[in-house]
Amino acid sequence: MKWFDDFFEHKTRRVAQSSSRRSALAKLGKIFVGTAFVLPVLPFDRIGQGAHAAAPSKANDDTTCDYWRYCALDGFLCTCCGGTISSCPPGTEISKVTWVGTCRNPADGKDYLISYNDCCGATACGHCGCNRNERERPGYRMGVHNDINWCMANSSNMYNCTVAAIVGVGDGKS
Structure with a gap:
């Protein structure tokens, strides 16, 4: 040896x-x-393993992932975490930066510009996790990418849940 x-x-x-x-x-x-x-540029998975949403019971139920406003949402629904579809739960604050998506409302056939804002300041809610990526763009187009911790500009970067507020309506012209 x-x-x-x-x-x-x-x-x-x-x-x-x-x-x-x-x-x-x-x-x-x-x-x-x-x-x-x-x-x-690596994906940011805020749902985790085993936290999948239950099967939707109604198409107009804003506590399910198949609700029309959630077409580009990735995260926990604030409607299941003490907030509403457009307001954060108590004890959290809305993110200062956001991503957007264009979703079609099946009830009226119109396209709506949806602003997805994370609610920050408390640990992840853990209820009603969704990951819908319709028309999502790659990570280098920050404003249309949903796999980023959007709480980064807030005083607390702890993610809790996501709201889906309507900020515009399409005119139907292409």
Whole structure:
């Protein structure tokens, strides 16, 4: 086994003589910087494992994922967490930044611009988790991407639930 020890000692000494700690740190720094650009575009899953919404009972029930306003929602429904479809539960505040989606109301056939705002300041509600991605865009188009923690601009970046407020109505012209 002496040959085994001698072999690895020789290789280790050669690497130590041909490289410095500074070059090793530089290579390690390049790896960290390279991953810093990749990690922010990774998806942000706020539902977790096993927190799936129950099957919808009605198409107009705003406590189910199939409600028409939730076409681009990813998160917990505020209607199941003590809030309403357009207001946050007590003890939370609405996010200062948002994402938007265009959803069609089957009752009147019109398209509506929906602003999805996270409610921030309390831990995740954990009820009525939805992940609908109709017409979602990739992560580099921030305003239309729903896999981001939108509480990042608030004083508390703890996510609780998401509201879906109507901010505009389509005119039907294309």
